[in-house]
Amino acid sequence: MAAPLSKDEALVQFLLRMGDNTLILGHRVSEWCGHSPVLEEDIALANTALDLIGQTQMWLGLAADVQGEGKSADDLAFLRDVWEFRNLLLVEVPNEDFGRTLMRQFLFDAWHSIQLGHLMTSSDERIAAIAAKTSKEVAYHLERSADTVVGLGDGTPESHGFMQAALDYLWPYVGEMFVSDEIDAAMVEAGIAPDPASLRADYDTLVGRILADATLSIPESQFAHKGGRTGAMHTEHLGHLLTQMQWLQRAYPGASW
Amino acid sequence: MSQVATQPSVDQIWEWLDAVPDPEIPVISLVDLGIIRGVEWQGDTLVVAVTPTYSGCPATAIINLDIETALRDHGLDRIRLETQISPPWTTDWMSEKGRAKLEDYGIAPPQAAGGPERCPNCQSKNVTRVSQFGSTPCKAHWRCQDCLEPFDYFKCI
Known part of the structure; x- marks a missing residue:
């Protein structure tokens, strides 16, 4: 990077990271609508997706305000291409099966709840307000995803097998949550957000406890896929997701209702 | 410009808003639900602070429209709705009347x-x-x- 980012530029990047996580995961979870194993789970997933997309409006809305280019949350959601997204790779991987979807949700919810807990005391009042609002919803998501992970992990041999396979597949995507860069350093310095690396101990305690209850084994490898939250490299899946999510704006530019 | 000769009191406006039903649970009012956080006159403009229940609740847009429609029906034409997310909505703000009506429903x-x-x-x-x-x-x-x-x-x- 040629010149160091200004404080507002760094703040926008931080807000995109928050909002892109909830947007992309919200979209992924919404893909289950009408396809879940049972009606109650369908409703639960749709409600979770709805919460996440509502949270996105606040994060991306604030990002657009700070940017000051007259854009809206919708502009940021629908008019950017892959390389401009700043979400964790974890949230863009395909749903695959119900087990993997719930495992991904749990691994994200655990981080999300810890992160929002810190953001509630952010020096930026707008961020603290969004965190206070959304942390209530996220506590509910975590309760459900953790219960489901335990129920399926410590369930039948078949459900256990699905959950262990999901954990093995997803675990390499967890490390990215805790990799700090210069944007995080700027947020820490301004008292806006915690250092991602500092959340790891709480995360490992929480996730370790639930996965132990679920009789699942955490993979030993420390390898971490990275590049989503910095925008350096997304998986091939995000482009496909955007062709669905942004279809209307791509086919009919500027369409509104 | 206003069709109302004198400004209705804030109490009067709370009463009007208490007659606006929640779009999804029409037995309780928006006031019962605890989402109207403030009503005040700023000069000749009525400012109503509304807090969302859940971040993604699709009823939020309809609620704002219903508030505006109800107030216009009472002759107010200078209205500003403000979204207030802090402090976050809690079901503790639901009225006793609202709780009883919910159960009855x-x-x-x-x-x-x-x-x-x-x-x-x-x-x-x-x-x-x-x-x-x-x-x-x-x-x-x-x-x-x-x-x-x-x-x-x-x-x-």
Whole structure:
């Protein structure tokens, strides 16, 4: 990077990271609508997706305000291409099966709840307000995803097998949550957000406890896929997701209702 | 410009807003739900602060439209709605009147314990959770083990 980012530029990047996580995961979870194993789970997933997309409006809305280019949350959601997204790779991987979807949700919810807990005391009042609002919803998501992970992990041999396979597949995507860069350093310095690396101990305690209850084994490898939250490299899946999510704006530019 | 000769009092406006039903649970009003956080005159403009229930609640846009329509019907034309997310909405702000109406309608009102106190149909305390989520973001799905009726429970947040 040629010149160091200004404080507002760094703040926008931080807000995109928050909002892109909830947007992309919200979209992924919404893909289950009408396809879940049972009606109650369908409703639960749709409600979770709805919460996440509502949270996105606040994060991306604030990002657009700070940017000051007259854009809206919708502009940021629908008019950017892959390389401009700043979400964790974890949230863009395909749903695959119900087990993997719930495992991904749990691994994200655990981080999300810890992160929002810190953001509630952010020096930026707008961020603290969004965190206070959304942390209530996220506590509910975590309760459900953790219960489901335990129920399926410590369930039948078949459900256990699905959950262990999901954990093995997803675990390499967890490390990215805790990799700090210069944007995080700027947020820490301004008292806006915690250092991602500092959340790891709480995360490992929480996730370790639930996965132990679920009789699942955490993979030993420390390898971490990275590049989503910095925008350096997304998986091939995000482009496909955007062709669905942004279809209307791509086919009919500027369409509104 | 205003069609109203004198500005209606803030109390009067609260009364009008208490007659605007929640679009998804029409037995309770927006005031009962606790989402109207402030009503005040700023010069000749009425400012109403509204807080969302859940971040993604699709009723939010309709609620704002209903508030504006109701106030215009009462002759107000300078209205500004402000979204206030802090402090975040809590079901503690629901009125006693609202809680009673919910139960009467067949929706168990929120309880700090995290589950319904009793079946809203037969008052049995023998109830069980079907799903943590329900027909709207603010509700969960429960069932009575005695009368066997399923019912909505208004989540406590």
